[in-house]
Amino acid sequence: MKIMLIEDDVDHAELMRRAIETEFEVYWTKSGRDALKYLKGLSAEARPVVILVDYGLPGLDGLGVLRHILDEAYDIPVIMVTGQGDELIAVKAMKEGAYDYVVKSVDYFAVLLSVIHKTLQQHNERKEKARLEDELKKLSVTDDLTGLFNRRYFRARLEEETIRAKRQRCSVSLLLIDLDNFKRYNDAHGHVEGDWALKKVAEIILRNIRKKVDTGCRQGGDEFAVIMPGANKAQACGSAERIKKAVKEAEIGRITASVGVAEYGNESIEDFIEIVDEILYKEKTKKHL
Numbered sequence: 001m002k003i004m005l006i007e008d009d010v011d012h013a014e015l016m017r018r019a020i021e022t023e024f025e026v027y028w029t030k031s032g033r034d035a036l037k038y039l040k041g042l043s044a045e046a047r048p049v050v051i052l053v054d055y056g057l058p059g060l061d062g063l064g065v066l067r068h069i070l071d072e073a074y075d076i077p078v079i080m081v082t083g084q085g086d087e088l089i090a091v092k093a094m095k096e097g098a099y100d101y102v103v104k105s106v107d108y109f110a111v112l113l114s115v116i117h118k119t120l121q122q123h124n125e126r127k128e129k130a131r132l133e134d135e136l137k138k139l140s141v142t143d144d145l146t147g148l149f150n151r152r153y154f155r156a157r158l159e160e161e162t163i164r165a166k167r168q169r170c171s172v173s174l175l176l177i178d179l180d181n182f183k184r185y186n187d188a189h190g191h192v193e194g195d196w197a198l199k200k201v202a203e204i205i206l207r208n209i210r211k212k213v214d215t216g217c218r219q220g221g222d223e224f225a226v227i228m229p230g231a232n233k234a235q236a237c238g239s240a241e242r243i244k245k246a247v248k249e250a251e252i253g254r255i256t257a258s259v260g261v262a263e264y265g266n267e268s269i270e271d272f273i274e275i276v277d278e279i280l281y282k283e284k285t286k287k288h289l
Helices: 010-020 032-040 062-071 087-096 108-141 151-168 182-189 191-207 233-249 269-287
Strands: 002-006 025-029 050-054 078-083 100-104 172-180 215-220 223-229 256-263
Touching (some): 002 032, 010 025, 010 050, 025 032, 062 078, 078 108, 087 100, 172 233, 172 269, 182 191, 191 215, 191 233, 223 233
Parallel strands (some): 078 100
Antiparallel strands (some): 172 256
């Protein structure tokens, strides 16, 4: 693992380097700007795990370096190194995002390794906490079986997109998808195969909508929905036809898809969903005539 040391005083840099290099590879530079330039050319994997930066650098000082690192979102913990009497500056650095600080006292270099280890531990704990929070957030809006967004998220996202459509006077369309013959398939093959069929349909839906634009959701059972920002009815109908064709060609027993499609027309969300649901019902009814 690599530590970046930014220190313009050669004697102090040598003391710190000797203390650190017993456990870490050390990259030393005298200039904050040179350090930032060096970081910019590194891949995420090659970046240092910790940056030690002297507050009193000429030109771009330690706080300036810290701010640049935070702005660039490098995700590297920074330890501020200050002279005696600069403790208030060190506290300010921590308030701005530094993990810790070291004061240049008589034997400060002796505690460097313990400060680095503490910083690494704190950084790893923060990353794990953020990962768990993201996972919990994802679970709260994601359908467990298919990985699509769930009904709760569907409602919130549809409200968000209809408000945007009104404000920006743009289109948003909605697909409601219901599987034909799914109950028969589930009864004949069992719930395990039924779950597999639902996951397969979810994959088909995702392949036939716009990545990072459209939102695919599972409403429950064998019902799905797709929110299509910026799409008019003709464009939404094109996506609906592709989904129906792909489901049929997948040959999951005799399962096919019926799709209701409508473009938002400034009605309430409840009315909008009801309009699309009625169109879906009419399509399903035709198949049983």
